[in-house]
Amino acid sequence: MSGATGTISAPSPASAARSGGPALELRALHKRFGKTDIIRGVDLRVATGERVAIIGPNGAGKSTLFNLISGRFEPSSGEVLLHGQRINGKNPMRSTGWACRVVFRSPTSSPSSACLRTCAAACFGAWAMATPS
Numbered sequence: 646m647s648g649a650t651g652t653i654s655a656p657s658p659a660s661a662a663r664s665g666g667p668a669l670e671l672r673a674l675h676k677r678f679g680k681t682d683i684i685r686g687v688d689l690r691v692a693t694g695e696r697v698a699i700i701g702p703n704g705a706g707k708s709t710l711f712n713l714i715s716g717r718f719e720p721s722s723g724e725v726l727l728h729g730q731r732i733n734g735k736n737p738m739r740s741t742g743w744a745c746r747v748v749f750r751s752p753t754s755s756p757s758s759a760c761l762r763t764c765a766a767a768c769f770g771a772w773a774m775a776t777p778s
Contacts, residue, residue, distance in 0.1 A: 666729055668693040669714070674723035676709055683709045687723075 667690040676684040683706050691697050699707050712718040714725055719734035726732065 667691055667726075668695075668728055670724075670726040670729075671714070672724040672726070674710075674713060674725065675721045676706075676713055676718060677721040684713065684720075 669689070669691040671687050671689040674684055674687040674689075675682065687710065689697070699710060701707055709718065713720055716725075716732060716735045724731055724733060
């Protein structure tokens with residue numbers, strides 16, 4: 646498993662300034678299972694109202710990253726911050742009403758529309774998946 650590494654995304658300075666700082670921030674996030682590094686040094690800043698897609702091949706660490714953000718997994722090191730408050734290992738959805746949507750692509754989706762429909766479902770909700778291609 647190669648794992649995820651490095652900076653995924655960063656909002657523009659103007660976007661971060663308008664929001665008073667990032668809504669979600671990952672700092673030097675690492676996750677290790679046994680001797681295997683799955684997430685290595687991920688830094689991510691998401692401004693309020695910004696939408697970010699995490700895409701990559703199987704085994705890249707996407708699910709592990711979301712499990713770290715959601716509090717299901719505790720990071721081996723690094724920080725997960727929500728509006729500047731450290732939430733490592735906590736479930737922010739229960740305490741703050743914060744929403745994080747994960748949409749898995751169906752292997753039966755049409756190859757020509759699978760990516761667009763999956764992204765639309767993440768942005769606009771499940772109704773997007775019912776929209777004819």
